[in-house]
Each structure stands twice: as structure tokens, then as C-alpha cells.
Amino acid sequence: MKLADLYARPELTLSVEFFPPKTDKGEENLFSEIEIIKRLNPAFCSVTYGAGGSTREKTVDLVDRIHRKCGLEVMCHLTVVGQSKDEARAVLRKLKEKGIENMIALGGDPPQGMVDWKPHPDGFHHAVELVREAVAFGGFSIAVAGFPEVHPRAESRASDLRYLKEKVDAGAVAIITQLFFDNEEYYRYVEDVRKLGIRLPIVPGVLPILSASQIRRFTSLCCAKIPAQLERELIKVENDDEAAVQLGIDYATRQCEGLIKFGVPGLHFYSLNKSYSVQAICKNLNL
Numbered sequence: 001m002k003l004a005d006l007y008a009r010p011e012l013t014l015s016v017e018f019f020p021p022k023t024d025k026g027e028e029n030l031f032s033e034i035e036i037i038k039r040l041n042p043a044f045c046s047v048t049y050g051a052g053g054s055t056r057e058k059t060v061d062l063v064d065r066i067h068r069k070c071g072l073e074v075m076c077h078l079t080v081v082g083q084s085k086d087e088a089r090a091v092l093r094k095l096k097e098k099g100i101e102n103m104i105a106l107g108g109d110p111p112q113g114m115v116d117w118k119p120h121p122d123g124f125h126h127a128v129e130l131v132r133e134a135v136a137f138g139g140f141s142i143a144v145a146g147f148p149e150v151h152p153r154a155e156s157r158a159s160d161l162r163y164l165k166e167k168v169d170a171g172a173v174a175i176i177t178q179l180f181f182d183n184e185e186y187y188r189y190v191e192d193v194r195k196l197g198i199r200l201p202i203v204p205g206v207l208p209i210l211s212a213s214q215i216r217r218f219t220s221l222c223c224a225k226i227p228a229q230l231e232r233e234l235i236k237v238e239n240d241d242e243a244a245v246q247l248g249i250d251y252a253t254r255q256c257e258g259l260i261k262f263g264v265p266g267l268h269f270y271s272l273n274k275s276y277s278v279q280a281i282c283k284n285l286n287l
């Protein structure tokens with residue numbers, strides 16, 4: 001089923017994101033986690049594309065396996081960085097051959113820590129070009145990324161919103177947001193996006209915290225704020241990952257309760273390939 005149809009249903013659209021594991025053992029573990037996630041009856045699962053386009057084959061193969069073997073609807077992440085236009089087109093062709101209809105078109109990030117990194121000379125520069133390319137291919141339902149707290153490289157909030165509008169005008173059907181821990185940031189973003197006349201579903205990306213250090217690393221990379229109250233709670237679990245997981249479940253449950261009350265079209269969980277927290281949050285929410 002296509003993203004556009006999934007989000008047109010009246011019920012909350014639950015989706016869960018995975019990343020391609022580096023090893024065979026990691027992949028085996030992932031499929032065990034997916035079996036647990038499957039019991040939550042998600043509308044679709046998605047698989048990330050490694051930084052700098054580094055997991056091209058793996059991402060497409062994993063998406064295909066989840067689709068065929070697990071019988072789950074899928075969305076493939078595809079980024080423009082680190083590959084030529086022809087390489088990106090080859091991925092679109094492969095997705096089409098495999099019958100994958102849903103994708104999220106992204107700018108992508110350069111590989112972490114690579115100081116002399118340069119964009120591909122024959123690559124697309126921005127996600128909007130990939131949206132246009134996928135629309136021209138035909139048959140894809142395309143999501144794009146949204147940044148409630150503004151993309152770190154954006155010139156301004158206004159320009160970031162303007163470029164979002166370009167992606168929507170190019171044919172995107174849904175916006176999935178970067179993680180955030182303050183729902184007010186999401187509410188303000190929705191208001192600003194609606195002011196531009198954009199009526200698409202704006203799906204909040206929710207990250208259940210798994211450890212204090214990890215959350216500090218993620219938020220510093222994507223420039224999401226840690227609210228003062230969460231910061232106080234994080235300090236208490238600094239060296240206790242088990243307690244951090246429980247904090248993550250409790251915090252995300254409260255966050256999702258607020259978001260559902262607000263009327264979000266769906267929840268997109270950044271699972272980090274772990275089912276435990278997503279399952280616990282959905283249980284708390286009676287989903």
C-alpha cells in the first residue's frame with residue numbers, strides 16, 4: 001500500500017525505522033526484532049541509507065527482504081550525497097523492479113568525521129531534485145524530511161520552510177520529522193508549515209532514549225534541544241543504561257500522548273533496531 005493511501009486512513013499510522021546492520025549476526029538479530037515489531041501491526045517499516053550513501057546495496061536488499069519475507073509494507077530511504085545522478089537512478093530502477101513503492105527522498109549527511117569530504121561532482125545537490133527524479137520515474141509515493149527545530153545547515157527558518165515547500169510542490173505526499181523532545185517545537189512547526197498552504201501529513205519522528213550519552217550525541221548532531229526537565233532526568237541515568245531505557249519509554253509515552261491529543265496523522269519511531277522500547281510505548285498508549 002502506498003504512503004499516500006496509508007496516511008489517508010482515519011487511524012493513526014504507525015511506522016518503525018531500522019538501519020542496515022554491519023554484520024550477519026546483526027542482521028539475524030534485526031529480523032528477530034522485526035518479528036516482535038510485526039505484532040504491533042505497523043503500517044510500514046523503513047530502512048535508512050548509510051551516511052554518504054554508504055549502504056546502497058544493503059538498504060535496498062534489506063527493504064526487499066522485509067517486504068517479501070516478513071510481509072510488511074516498507075519505505076526505502078534514499079539520499080543524494082556521495083553518489084552520481086546515474087547511481088541514484090539505478091537505485092530507483094532497482095526499487096521499481098522489486099515492487100517497492102514507498103521511499104523517502106533525502107539530502108543525506110556526509111560520512112561522520114570525514115574532514116575533506118566533497119559532494120559528488122555529478123550528483124544531485126538537494127533532496128528536491130531526487131523527489132523530481134522519482135516523480136518522473138513514476139509509481140512512487142514519496143516522503144520528505146522536515147525539521148521542527150530547523151535543519152542545522154539552513155540559512156534560516158524561513159529558507160528551510162521555503163525549501164520544504166519546493167519538495168512538496170515537486171510531488172512529496174508526506175513529511176516525516178527529525179527527532180525532537182519538546183512537543184512545542186513540533187506544534188510550532190506544523191503551524192508554520194500550514195501557513196505555507198501545505199496540507200500534507202506531518203508525521204512526528206519519535207526517538208525512545210536508550211542511553212544518556214547517545215542522546216547527547218544525536219541531539220548535538222541534529223541540533224535538537226533537550227528540555228531542562230529531561231536534562232535533569234538524564235543526569236540521574238548518566239551511567240545506567242537500563243534506567244535510561246526506562247526513562248526513554250516513560251518520556252516517549254508522555255510525548256506521544258501529547259502528540260496524539262494534538263491529532264498527529266501517525267508516529268514514526270526511530271527504533272535503532274531495538275523492539276523493546278517501541279513495544280513498551282505502544283502498550284502504554286494502547287496501540
Ligand SMILES: Cc1cc2nc3c(=O)[nH]c(=O)nc-3n(C[C@H](O)[C@H](O)[C@H](O)COP(=O)(O)OP(=O)(O)OC[C@H]3O[C@@H](n4cnc5c(N)ncnc54)[C@H](O)[C@@H]3O)c2cc1C
Pocket residue numbers: 047048049050051052053077078079104105106107108109125126127128144145146151152153154155159160161163176177178179205
Ligand atoms: C525522517 C528522516 C529520515 C532520515 N533518514 C536518513 C538516512 O536514511 N540517511 C541519511 O544519511 N540521512 C537521513 N536523514 C538525515 C538527512 O538526510 C539530513 O538531515 C540531511 O542533511 C537533510 O536532509 P533533507 O532531506 O532535508 O535535505 P535537503 O532538502 O536537501 O535540505 C538540506 C539543507 O539544504 C537546504 N536546501 C534545501 N534545498 C535547497 C536549495 N534548493 N538551495 C539551497 N539550499 C537548499 C535546506 O534548508 C537544508 O538546510 C533523515 C532525516 C529524517 C528527518
